[in-house]
Amino acid sequence: MTRHTNTPISSDKQYYQSMLLDMVEPLIPHYSKEGAHLHLGNTAAAYGNRIGEMEAFSRVLWGMIPYWAGGGRHLELLSIYQKGFVAGTTPSSFEFWGHLGDCDQRMVEMAAISFGILVIPELLWEPLSKPEQDNLASWLNEINLHSQPENNWQFFKVVTNLALKSVGKEWNQRQVADAMEKYESFYLGNGWYADGKRPQMDYYTSFAIHYYCLIYTKYMEDTQPKTAALYRKRAKQFAQSFIYWFDDEGKALAFGRSQTYRFAQAAFWSMCVFTELDCFPLGILKGLISRHMEYWMRQPIFDNGHILTVGYTYPNLFISERYNASGSPYWAFKTFAFLALPDDHPFWSVPAEPLPKLDTPKLIKECRMIMSRSNYDVSALTSGQYPTIEHPHAAEKYAKFAYSSRFSFSVPRSYYNLEELAPDNMLCFYAHGMYYVRRKCESFELFEQELVSVWKPLAEITVETHLIPTKAGHIRKHSITSSIDCVAYECGFSYPQNKNEIEILEKDKLAIVSDPHGKSVVFSNTGKGLVIHAAPNTNLSFPITCIPAVCCEIKQGENFLESTIETKFTEKSVIVGGDCYEIYDK
DSSP states (O other), rough: OOEESOOOOOOHHHHHHHHHHHHHHGGGGEEESSSSOOOOOOOOOOOHHHHHHHOOOHHHHHHHHHHTTEEEEOHHHHHHHHHHHHHOOTTTTTOOOOOOTOOOOOHHHHHHHHHHHHOOOOTTTTTTHHHHHHHHHHHHHHGGOOOSSSSTTTHHHHHHHHHHHHHOOOOOOHHHHHHHHHHHHHHETEEEEEEEHHHHHSSSSIIIIIHHHHHHHHHHHOOOHHHHHHHHHHHHHHHHHHHHGTTTOBOOOOOOOOOOGGGGGGHHHHHHHHTOOOOOOOHHHHHHHHHHHHHHHHHHOOOOOOOOOOOSSSGGGGOOOOOOOOTTTGGGGGGGGGGGGGOOOGTTTSSOOOOOOOSSSSGGGGTTTTEEETTTTEEEEEOSOOOSOOEEEEEEEOOOOOEETTTOBBOOSSSSSSHHHHOTEEEHHHHEEEOOOOEEEEEEEETTTEEEEEEEETTTTTEEEEEEOOEEEEEEEEEEEEEEEEEEEEOOOEEEOTOOEEEEEEEEEEEOOOOOOOOEEEEEEEEEEEEEEEOHHHHHSSSSSEEEEEEEEEOOOEEEEEEEEEEOOOEEEEETTTTEEEEOOO
16 A cells, blocks of 8 residues: 655645545455455445445545545555446446446446546546446446436436546436436525425535535536536525534534435535635635544544444444445545645645634524524524435434534434433324324424424324524424323433433423533423433434433323423533543543
8 A cells, every 4th residue: 555646745635635545545455356346344225235335436436536636646546446447337347337227326326436537537537448438438328328316316417427528428418408407496595405306405405416516617617607607606605504504613413314424514615625616715614624524533433444334423323324335424535525636725724714703593594494503512493394205214314303513313213112212302292102203394484583383293283383592502382282182202402421420300390411511401381300311322423312301291182381402511522432422622
């Protein structure tokens, strides 16, 4: 394994190059003989392990392409990828990636391969022989022969066709135009896109939709200046509100699906730097990226072979989706786009700056959130989001009352007992032998200082909920109309259980979980306080948590419940470590 560059580089650039290679070099023994497959584990996604190995091969490219483009030279990996491109697209090869079908996962992975052809054709295209280039182009062109989901997948087709066009191969202009028209139908305003025609505004707006649109602007600005200018304008608008999703420490709001992509949360900022989008001063962008990466590098996200795991701040299959294979987490490498910058780019010498002054609270109506900030936490009140595709734990990923960059959220292991439900930031009802929570809202309204939603946890109950931000947390007001008697639990933020330091207070109308570093509180106008000891590994950030709650009786007819939810913590960061967490001084 050889690390070297053609010219001296700044210490910052070398630092991030080394960070990338420290994550990539442990993968080298796991590539197949001809390089086209990367076997990283035996857990499976819906599309099977063979395609999963192709996915892992491709996703590493999101880091290595900018590394090579920026002057990095890792000859062993370059040789693996040059061989892999050939073996994977030669139909007679044992390692052939296979022919595509409709809505095929391999379409997703074509985007990274196509990005490589666009950015560094001299390394990933020109060294191939004419027949090898023909095979690669023919395989990529299969994306034009099949349908894709009408969501962020549409731009895989655009990027792939741009790559084919850039090297003089057959491409399909009609398919590109059709995909871009679909993207237009997803647009909401103020820079925000939904992930398709559905009420789902999450990280896909940033690390998929805008990410690919900015790639388009980089390589089509001369031939399609109006469209490129429009995409850049929207990305700048989006940046002004997306920055609210990041706290002062670099953590990002834990919200929505695909949390296992981890530091891809900051990929948008990296692509802004790569494409010279002046959405914020360069020092602010550098601060966002550097703090984010440092936060993630402190987390135990690797296994003992230093391979990225499925999970969030620790390995955790409970949070995963059907499309999370062993190599899926390497989509996080999208955040290394800034490595493509030349050695003398000012990004490498500018000091990292803190976040600019941001309003709190802040309504972002396009993603249906009110954002609040404290020194080392960002929280979001939300109403009205829910995916039309029922992803695993969709209610927990989209429909809770509040989300946080510090405390994140929990997912259930069952709906039959409170400990396995782990219902943080939910009002859950126990009826007919199981628990019910908010899912899709029947209706909702957004105001500067309040979110209002109407929802039905089950047929016999209708709830109108008002969420109001406060300085220390938020207030919830629930008007509950029920045709049955049942029990409801008003739940606060999950709190990490740190060895023997945890203290629990359960009183009438009040529950508190605390330790010397902070606390999580629920106070209500009625009911009895209790603390739920959540089942292990239900929370994204902490393996063992406690959830303060208030248990209330719900009678037939009209019921009213008002609660105050608060959190407090010292100005120190949290590192996950096994079954506890460790505090370190900043």
